[in-house]
Amino acid sequence: xxxxxxxxxxxxxxxxxxxxxxAMETLPWWCYLILAIIYxxxxxxxxxxxxxxxxxxVRYKGDQASNSIAxxxxxxPIPGNTEKALEILxxxxxKAAFFCIGNRIAAHPQLTKEIHSAGHLVCNHSYWHAxxxxxxxxxxxxxxxxxxxxxxxxxxxxxxxxFRPPYGVTNPMLAxxxxxxxxxxxGWSVRSFDxxxxxxxxxxxxxxxxxxxGDVVLFHDYCDITLExxxxxxxxxxKRGLKIVRVDELLNERAYA
Numbered sequence: 001x002x003x004x005x006x007x008x009x010x011x012x013x014x015x016x017x018x019x020x021x022x023a024m025e026t027l028p029w030w031c032y033l034i035l036a037i038i039y040x041x042x043x044x045x046x047x048x049x050x051x052x053x054x055x056x057x058v059r060y061k062g063d064q065a066s067n068s069i070a071x072x073x074x075x076x077p078i079p080g081n082t083e084k085a086l087e088i089l090x091x092x093x094x095k096a097a098f099f100c101i102g103n104r105i106a107a108h109p110q111l112t113k114e115i116h117s118a119g120h121l122v123c124n125h126s127y128w129h130a131x132x133x134x135x136x137x138x139x140x141x142x143x144x145x146x147x148x149x150x151x152x153x154x155x156x157x158x159x160x161x162x163f164r165p166p167y168g169v170t171n172p173m174l175a176x177x178x179x180x181x182x183x184x185x186x187g188w189s190v191r192s193f194d195x196x197x198x199x200x201x202x203x204x205x206x207x208x209x210x211x212x213x214g215d216v217v218l219f220h221d222y223c224d225i226t227l228e229x230x231x232x233x234x235x236x237x238x239k240r241g242l243k244i245v246r247v248d249e250l251l252n253e254r255a256y257a
Contacts, residue, residue: 004046004055004172011039050168050187055175060187062214062250069213069237070247072097072188073221074125074164077104077111085221085230086118092234095119097247097255098221099164099186102127102148109155116156121246121255123162124148124183133166138176145181158256162186162248184253188218194226204229208236216247 018031046054051061062068076082076098089096098115100122105112116122126133127144136144145163153159163183165174170185178185190207197203203225207217219226237244248255 003053004043007039007042007046011035047169047171050165050170050185051189055170055172056178056185058185058187059251059253061189061216062252064212064214066250067213067241068243068245068250069211069215069217070097070245070250071217071219072099072164072186072247073219073226074099075104075129076100076221077108077115078222079108079111081224081227082111082115082221084227086114086120088227088230088234089120090118092231092238094234094244095121095246096244097121097123097162097186099123099125099162100148100152101125101129102144102151105148105151105155112152112155116158121162121248122152122156122158122160123164123186123255124152124160125164126166127151129166134169134171134174136173138173138180141174142177142180145177145183149181160255161253161257162255182257186216186247186251188216190215190217192217192219192226194220194223197223197225200225200228204232204236207233211237211240211242213242214250216250 014035018027018035021027046052050058062070071094073085073096077100098120100112112122124145125148127147133141133144149159161184163178164186168187190211192203192207194203234244
């Protein structure tokens with residue numbers, strides 16, 4: 001597992017060695033370019049792939065032998081869609097985790113209470129979920145997380161310990177904020193890509209083709225196509241003999257502080 005600090009130290013040491021050699025024997029400019037491309041490529045991968053745990057520890061799957069999976073929903077609560085998701089889950093007796101956006105919780109506290117009252121987890125997914133979230137300072141990110149904690153605690157009476165980064169993107173600033181706040185970062189092992197899916201059959205195939213015990217599945221409750229396939233997905237899981245548990249049970253972690 002590659003780590004940001006280790007890779008950066010290796011890059012600096014390698015760069016220093018090249019500079020020393022270049023002072024004695026002239027090197028072509030593209031040697032520096034290749035080194036920079038390799039370094040930036042590795043950092044880019046680590047930034048965009050949450051399960052790489054490049055900047056911080058991430059829990060993204062459980063024990064395969066458990067024969068259990070967990071399903072999670074991001075970006076809610078969304079009036080209309082979230083209620084439909086809750087009803088489908090209730091019909092089949094399934095509990096899930098909802099990684100909610102702070103300002104949407106503030107706008108829809110009753111819906112958030114319904115999520116909690118139904119036995120699902122309400123987790124932190126930042127306050128604004130802006131496209132520029134990862135460009136903020138550690139202090140600014142930390143404020144978003146604590147603002148979301150506050151509105152969740154005011155709404156359901158519990159402070160979340162679970163956080164999922166918007167877009168699954170991480171960097172040193174976010175890692176610093178997460179560490180300071182004492183959060184457990186929760187990822188996924190099955191990404192549905194339901195936000196860009198147009199074909200329900202293809203979406204169903206994507207989330208079921210390699211499904212196995214220990215998987216954490218990422219959905220978005222604002223996506224109509226997700227609600228369209230959700231009953232069939234739950235039926236498929238049952239036919240496969242897999243059990244659906246909450247992500248805190250799957251990972252054996254406390255969901256609330």
